[in-house]
Amino acid sequence: MLTREGCPTNALAIKDALEALEGKWKLLILFALSSGPKRFKELSKAVGSITDKTLSAELKRLEMNKLIKRDVHDTFPPTVEYSITPHGMSLENVMDALHFWGLAHRKKIMKD
Amino acid sequence: MLTREGCPTNALAIKDALEALEGKWKLLILFALSSGPKRFKELSKAVGSITDKTLSAELKRLEMNKLIKRDVHDTFPPTVEYSITPHGMSLENVMDALHFWGLAHRKKIMKD
Numbered sequence: 408m409l410t411r412e413g414c415p416t417n418a419l420a421i422k423d424a425l426e427a428l429e430g431k432w433k434l435l436i437l438f439a440l441s442s443g444p445k446r447f448k449e450l451s452k453a454v455g456s457i458t459d460k461t462l463s464a465e466l467k468r469l470e471m472n473k474l475i476k477r478d479v480h481d482t483f484p485p486t487v488e489y490s491i492t493p494h495g496m497s498l499e500n501v502m503d504a505l506h507f508w509g510l511a512h513r514k515k516i517m518k519d
Numbered sequence: 520m521l522t523r524e525g526c527p528t529n530a531l532a533i534k535d536a537l538e539a540l541e542g543k544w545k546l547l548i549l550f551a552l553s554s555g556p557k558r559f560k561e562l563s564k565a566v567g568s569i570t571d572k573t574l575s576a577e578l579k580r581l582e583m584n585k586l587i588k589r590d591v592h593d594t595f596p597p598t599v600e601y602s603i604t605p606h607g608m609s610l611e612n613v614m615d616a617l618h619f620w621g622l623a624h625r626k627k628i629m630k631d
Contacts, residue, residue, distance in 0.1 A: 424624060
């Protein structure tokens with residue numbers, strides 16, 4: 408796409424994607440949920456070094472963008488679980504591309 | 520990759536990539552440079568709604584990560600041009616994936 412010369416439609420779609428995924432946490436949260444539903448504390452541990460306040464805000468944004476869903480189970484006391492939606496799973500190609508580029512980037516920065 | 524269960528190596532590479540690209544500007548700057556080298560003011564216009572201070576800081580980070588280079592031309596007065604490096608161009612797959620996901624995301628959010 409980089410070779411297709413910076414046309415505005417492409418930039419708009421990239422902007423949309425970046426807005427839904429902005430910050431350093433959202434993709435990591437989705438990545439953690441990709442291996443199965445998790446409760447808040449499990450998720451916090453899986454993501455690592457995120458504060459409860461930030462995690463909570465990020466989860467709300469992800470839910471708003473239909474990337475995850477929040478299920479309240481009728482237990483006593485009630486339990487809450489977060490899971491990734493099919494729309495969230497559709498980020499697989501983005502995650503794959505980021506993963507492979509991340510590996511290449513690390514090599515490049517280490518080598519030079 | 521999402522189906523490969525959240526293994527730590529994958530998360531690390533994604534973290535590396537997200538750190539190099541964090542914020543909403545870097546990919547848009549790279550996208551703007553993908554159509555050819557630009558001077559600071561041209562770049563500012565192409566990216567849109569970015570302040571000079573932020574653009575300047577983002578360019579420094581991108582240069583540090585070897586994604587762009589800054590060339591000073593021996594004119595009078597000297598002129599500075601920014602261009603994307605081959606390493607920056609290697610983000611093509613990431614940009615493509617973000618572009619297509621961004622289109623799907625817009626449809627999804629509009630529809631529901």
